[in-house]
Amino acid sequence: MHARLDTVTSMRHRIVWSQAWTIAVCGALLVTGCGADSGPSAADVIAFMEVRSEDEVRIVQQPLDAADPEELSTPKGFRSITPAFSSSGAEVAFIAVPAGTDSMADNIVYVMKTDGSDPVAIARPRDPAFEIADDSRRLSFPVFSPDGTEVAFTVSSIDRRGSEYHIVGVDGSNLRRLAVLSNSEQEADRVAFSPDGATVVFSHPTDGRHYDLYAADTKGGKPAMLLSTASVEPLMPALSPDGSTIIYSVQDYEQQKASDGDRDTALFAVDADGTDPHRITDWGSTGTADRIFAAWSPNGNQIAFSGSFEGQQAPSAVFVMDADGTDLRRLSPERADVEYVFPAWR
Incomplete structure (x- = not known):
């Protein structure tokens, strides 16, 4: 097997x-x-997406010993998806999709405190730094660097003409490209950081x-x-x-x-x-x-x-x-x- x-x-x-x-x-x-680290976990809370319908999507969080999840406070007017926490657990990154739109090309990468304060949009699909045509970009799968100072994310083409992997500071500064892989007919994947943050690993259609x-x-x-x-x-x-x-x-x-x-x-x-x-x-x-x-x-x-x-x-x-x-x-x-x-x- x-x-x-x-x-x-x-x-x-x-x-x-x-x-x-x-x-x-x-x-x-x-x-x-x-x-291996044999010490206890710093937190016993897991966040995840709750999907009731295409228009009813939210991020919830649930302690391991709880029976039901509670909503994680995110900016109003958006459907919030794909959460990722910093190593300290104090910040969360996620994708915000404007409510009432069917276009995934409007996805925005947000970072905020886990109590819902200080939301900052750190990457938008119209940024000229991206090579994929701006009428077909989709931002997805944000993930924090190990030191919590940067967020990596995927930029893919809605009509599947290729994928890019980018990284940006948690304040929206220093946006730069990690990799570009073209001619993909499949969805792009998320990245995973090495422990020291020097390398990212990802799966991609070869x-x-x-x-x-x-x-x-x-x-x-x-x-x-x-x-x-x-x-x-x-x-x-x-x-x-x-x-x-x-x-x-x-x-x-x-x-x-x-x-x-x-x-x-x-x-x-x-x-x-x-x-x-x-x-x-x-x-x-x-x-x-x-x-x-x-x-x-x-x-x-x-x-x-x-x-x-x-x-x-x-x-x-x-x-x-x-x-x-x-x-x-x-x-x-x-x-x-x-x-x-x-x-x-x-």
């Missing part, structure tokens, strides 16, 4: 992620000096459809392919806080055929050197979403993720489990008419 994960050879450069550990792309993905794993220096430069896959696609990668493990969503074509498309998606983990890829959840589906979204707890001991294990096209729910895939439990309420997706650990 393990996915075959082939490490791409003949890379031309090395990517240093920290003094404690190094990823070298030169025939293999090498990692040294990774250690041949117009099939996704592979890439890395790019946060100071710019050509992305390097890190991992290529066989029959599976690594989507939405997330690095553990110590940098030792990558978790990612997999959609398996063979499993799709075997289950008639009902249970073709699972969460996988792989060592950051590309070894020991293994499935850590049952096969399920993405429900009414298009992929599984996962997030590490701040101490790396637990994983929150969204998906469906209740049959084809069932609403997605948010689950929590230990990092090894054990002690799985549902966090979000069980409601047939509400979808819960995109968890972010605070």
Whole structure:
């Protein structure tokens, strides 16, 4: 049941992620000096999206020991989606879509305090720094740098002519491009930072459809392919806080055929050197979403993720489990008419 994960050879450069550990792309993905944090989590609150309909979308948050989520205060007049917290848990980044519009080209990247104060729009789709034509840009998937001073996000083409990955200061300054990958017929993915913030990792369609794993220096430069896959696609990668493990969503074509498309998606983990890829959840589906979204707890001991294990096209729910895939439990309420997706650990 393990996915075959082939490490791409003949890379031309090395990517240093920290003094404690190094990823070298030169025939293999090498990692040294990774250690786990055994301390308790700084917070036990998870935020996620609550989707009741296309027009009824909001960000909610829920403590692990609570039965129901509460709304996270965000600017009025917007549908707020895809939350991400700073490492301190004091700030949240998200995408704001103006209410009453059907155009995803109006997405704005916002940062604010988690109590709802000091909202700042730090990136808008009309910014001339983006190369994709301004009539088709869509901003998505913001994520904080480890030091909390910058936010990376994806700029994709609504008509799928390519994708860009950018980074900007939390005050909206110093907007710059991380990477540009063109000729993509699929959706762009989110980025994940290395622990020292020097590198971002993301999944991107290599041949117009099939996704592979890439890395790019946060100071710019050509992305390097890190991992290529066989029959599976690594989507939405997330690095553990110590940098030792990558978790990612997999959609398996063979499993799709075997289950008639009902249970073709699972969460996988792989060592950051590309070894020991293994499935850590049952096969399920993405429900009414298009992929599984996962997030590490701040101490790396637990994983929150969204998906469906209740049959084809069932609403997605948010689950929590230990990092090894054990002690799985549902966090979000069980409601047939509400979808819960995109968890972010605070």
